[in-house]
Amino acid sequence: MSSCTLIPLARPTFDVAAAQKFFDSARDLLSEIGASVNGPTSLVMTPEDTASAEANLKSDEKLYILFNASFADASAAVSLLSKVSGDVL
Structure with a gap:
């Protein structure tokens, strides 16, 4: 994987600190495996x-x-990804 776009969704009414931690961990992991x-x-x-x-x-x-x-x-998700042509995971 050379590059990807990571889109982190969350709600402000839930545990934002935990959501940010999960997002940071996911971003770090993708970088560690060589993704931009x-x-x-x-x-x-x-x-x-x-x-x-x-x-x-x-x-x-x-x-x-x-x-x-x-x-x-x-x-x-619909707003952000309805116009892209790449694969969505």
């Missing part, structure tokens, strides 16, 4: 976060990893 990790550097929790992530999303990535760092609904 793109995508948001903080949790995507609000419509504003989603809009910011969408504005900065690489559209030509081969792999997008949707990471539920805590509970999350599908609205951010």
Whole structure:
């Protein structure tokens, strides 16, 4: 795997500190196995976060990893990933 985009979804009403820890661990693990990790550097929790992530999303990535760092609904995932052509995990 040369590069991927990691998208961390969470809800602010759940344990945000734990969600951030899970996201940081996932990002670190991907880097350790040699992946160049793109995508948001903080949790995507609000419509504003989603809009910011969408504005900065690489559209030509081969792999997008949707990471539920805590509970999350599908609205951010649909908004962020409906226009990409790469594989979604």
